[in-house]
Amino acid sequence: MRISTSQFYDQNIQTMDNQQSQLGTYYQQLSSGTALTTPADNPLGAAQAVQLTMVSATYTQYQTNQNTALSSLQLEDKTLSSVTSTMQAITSEIVRAGDGTLNDSDRASIAQALQGYRNQLLNLANTSDGAGNYLFSGFQATTQPFTTNPAGGVNYQGDNGIREAQVADTRQIATNDSGSSVFLKVPATGTSPVAASSVTNTGTGKIGAPSITNPAIATNGDNYTITFGGTPAAPTYTVTDNTVVPATTTAATAFNASTPIALGSGMQVAITGAPAPGDTFSVTPATAPQNSSVFSTLDSIISALQQPASNNPTATATLENALTTGMSRFQNSLTNVTVVQASVGGREQELQALQTTTQTNVTQTQSDLSSLTGVDMVSAITKFEQTQSALQAAQQTFVKIQGMSLFQYIGN
Numbered sequence: 083m084r085i086s087t088s089q090f091y092d093q094n095i096q097t098m099d100n101q102q103s104q105l106g107t108y109y110q111q112l113s114s115g116t117a118l119t120t121p122a123d124n125p126l127g128a129a130q131a132v133q134l135t136m137v138s139a140t141y142t143q144y145q146t147n148q149n150t151a152l153s154s155l156q157l158e159d160k161t162l163s164s165v166t167s168t169m170q171a172i173t174s175e176i177v178r179a180g181d182g183t184l185n186d187s188d189r190a191s192i193a194q195a196l197q198g199y200r201n202q203l204l205n206l207a208n209t210s211d212g213a214g215n216y217l218f219s220g221f222q223a224t225t226q227p228f229t230t231n232p233a234g235g236v237n238y239q240g241d242n243g244i245r246e247a248q249v250a251d252t253r254q255i256a257t258n259d260s261g262s263s264v265f266l267k268v269p270a271t272g273t274s275p276v277a278a279s280s281v282t283n284t285g286t287g288k289i290g291a292p293s294i295t296n297p298a299i300a301t302n303g304d305n306y307t308i309t310f311g312g313t314p315a316a317p318t319y320t321v322t323d324n325t326v327v328p329a330t331t332t333a334a335t336a337f338n339a340s341t342p343i344a345l346g347s348g349m350q351v352a353i354t355g356a357p358a359p360g361d362t363f364s365v366t367p368a369t370a371p372q373n374s375s376v377f378s379t380l381d382s383i384i385s386a387l388q389q390p391a392s393n394n395p396t397a398t399a400t401l402e403n404a405l406t407t408g409m410s411r412f413q414n415s416l417t418n419v420t421v422v423q424a425s426v427g428g429r430e431q432e433l434q435a436l437q438t439t440t441q442t443n444v445t446q447t448q449s450d451l452s453s454l455t456g457v458d459m460v461s462a463i464t465k466f467e468q469t470q471s472a473l474q475a476a477q478q479t480f481v482k483i484q485g486m487s488l489f490q491y492i493g494n
Contacts, residue, residue: 141444144249148440151247152433154257155426158217161209162264162423168206169416172199172380176412179387180405186390189401193387200380204228204236207265218261221245227261228377236377238262249436255429264422265415266375270302272421273368273414277351279403280362285310286399287357291410292349292365293342300348305370308343308353308363312336317357321345355399368414376415383408 178184179192207228210216219227221243231237240261246254277289287310294300305324311334312318318334323346332346337357342350351365366373373379386404391397 138444138447141440141447144440145437145444147247148249148433148437151249151255151257152430152437154211154217155430155433157209157211158258159423159426159430161206161217162419162426165203165206165264165419166416166423168199168202169376169412169419172196173409173412173416175199176383176405176409179383180402186392189387189391193384196380196384196387200377200384203265203376203380204230207261216240217258218264220258220260220262228265235381236375238266249433250440253436255433259422259426264419265377268368268374268414268418269421270367270369272417273302274410275302275304275349275365276368276370276373276407276410276414277363277365278407279400280364281400283358283361283363283400283403284396285358285361286355286395287353287361287363288355288399288402289363289406290352290354291406292345292351294348295344295350296348298348302369303367304345304347304349304365305367306345306365308351308365310337310357310361311359314356314358317359319343319353319357323347368411373411373414374418376412379408379411379415383412 175192175196179189184192207218208216208226209218215223216225216227219225219240222240223245225239227238227240229237229239238261242260242262244256244260245258247257249255275292277292279287279289303325307322307324308319309322310317310319317337319337320331320334321343322329322331337353339354339356342352344350345365349365351363353363357363368374382404386401386408389397389401391401
């Protein structure tokens with residue numbers, strides 16, 4: 083087969099063009115460190131690289147969410163630790179207030195100390211992060227959750243919203259707890275019913291904390307009223323179960339201060355002293371609204387301690403009943419804060435485990451992406467030099483060959 087001079091030139095020029103193009107590709111790979119400079123270099127590899135890049139970006143976002151969520155939970159955990167310490171100090175003051183040797187002035191001093199602790203709790207309940215978002219306001223992050231009303235009580239301005247962060251493909255985690263769930267409510271499990279006396283009582287009857295007689299049937303949801311009748315010399319009482327509809331009342335029973343009163347649901351409560359006819363006492367669930375707000379509980383204790391009681395048996399009984407009721411309510415609130423803090427700690431541990439897993443996934447994804455798109459520098463340099471040498475040889479050969487002609491030999 084004869085090859086014309088033009089074909090010979092075209093083939094050699096095309097070969098050198100291809101080598102020059104390949105040399106440029108190798109040069110770009112060496113300078114960028116990327117094997118896939120264009121999708122055309124490796125269409126399948128390019129598609130896989132796009133997918134891995136998207137996965138890597140997703141993991142990076144999860145890492146950001148995890149760090150933000152963990153920071154928020156750590157701040158809440160620290161705040162709840164301060165709340166717990168303050169509440170433990172309050173508990174000590176309430177116990178001290180029950181010392182029968184104290185006088186009105188001593189109790190007034192304790193009331194003043196409790197007022198200071200109450201203010202500390204209110205400040206902690208209004209804790210915010212560095213960005214001005216309140217920890218315990220629910221979805222109303224920029225609204226101060228707790229404010230003081232004109233009557234001196236506390237109003238909750240937040241909501242029950244729980245902010246969540248997407249921290250993994252199938253996992254969202256709560257990054258806050260509402261102020262209502264922390265400071266205004268208590269769970270039925272792990273808390274105790276609350277015994278209380280009526281503020282209108284005129285006798286010296288004192289109610290103790292309810293106790294369990296039959297755990298199999300005892301609940302924390304029953305609501306009882308104990309009403310005294312008869313005469314001062316022969317008092318009687320009835321027990322009304324307000325939980326059922328209609329309410330049921332037992333027959334009048336002779337009162338004996340040394341015998342606890344059975345409540346009919348696996349519980350009993352002791353009443354000592356001398357209740358007057360018409361006096362009433364109650365045993366209500368820990369979850370009842372009047373029992374669950376830590377601020378209203380403190381307000382009632384402070385108010386009771388500010389009332390004169392020295393040398394007044396009725397006032398002394400009223401004070402002791404208020405302290406018993408307040409202590410039960412306050413211990414239930416402390417239990418609730420402990421439960422919430424345990425939940426926060428659990429979420430922190432989960433996030434820390436997720437951070438480790440996500441970092442492992444990020445490292446593996448980046449390694450896969452690097453293997454797919456990265457350049458083997460030794461191999462690339464070798465190919466670059468080989469192609470460069472081949473191109474130089476082709477150029478030199480082409481220069482020599484294009485000068486060859488039969489007429490040159492004839493002339494010689």
